[in-house]
Amino acid sequence: MTSTTAWIRPLSEAAAGVRTARWDVDGSCCRTSRDLFTEWATRLGFPDHFGRNWDAFRDCLHDAVSNGGAEAVCHDAPTSPAVVVREAGDLLTDEPDHALAILLFILSEAAGDDSTAPRLLLLLDDTPDRLSHLAQRMTEAGFPPVSFQAHS
Template sequence: MSSSVASFDLASPIGPWVVVARNDDRVAQEKVAALASGGVVRRLDSRNMADTAGLFTEFADKLEFPSYFGHNWYALVDCLDDLHGSWHGRRPVVIVVEEADVLVGRDFLPLFVSVLCEAAERANLSLDADGLPRSRPPFPLHFVFFLARSEVREVAKELGARDDMLIRESAGRLLVWSQSE
């Protein structure tokens, strides 16, 4: 496995877009902590995300989505790709899902991760909804899921049901990208 696949950089606009790690993964925790000084780290509480309505509300509240946010998957991609609020400033953004074990086994987990990959790909590569380049510069957007009780392999098995994501297991964590067509 190449070093580019085995590692991840949360401060740059390169994949993986989603990282799934255990709470005791020091490297992942340190990378999130290091970004806090020059970027933005927002933490979501998965206990509020046990269903899709709660998931959309948690994102809207913690990321200060505009009032017209539609509380659906398409609207989530759009709002993540075009982050609003004075807190952003085109700095690297990492959204951390704490205690992501709550999401393991939920029927929407694979779709949720796929949607996050789509939003991150659009933001990181500065692409519009049709996959065409935008005039604005890219900005780093990544998602980190921390697990306390579940195993990374459980999540890999669930995500593997979709064919629109590239999933690699490396150093005890999952690295997830959008699957190129």
């Protein structure tokens, strides 16, 4: 599966001064799906009844995005919420390859089909070599990050 991934960007390429509701996630706390569920639930304010599985993750992420990032840093103008993943190169590195594909599929559903105005942005922050390796893993998972391709 290959999907449009204009909603995935390196944090360094995010437009300066873009005002967006956002959440910060620590990728080093997301090496396994179990740890990813805990980190994202904490940072995005998932409810206590969050089931800690991919279906529940999809549902809670949808609710968080639908609320426009109300629990995140909010600004005056309505904007797309963004998840900033620090240490992004660590995302699901201790899981089989298909786990990253599942995460990216769920995030792409949340982002929607409009590449010019996604409902969610995923901003990745790490060293250039680790971002390049992550871009390769994402491409292998069927989600080549468009804005990374010049750097890969």
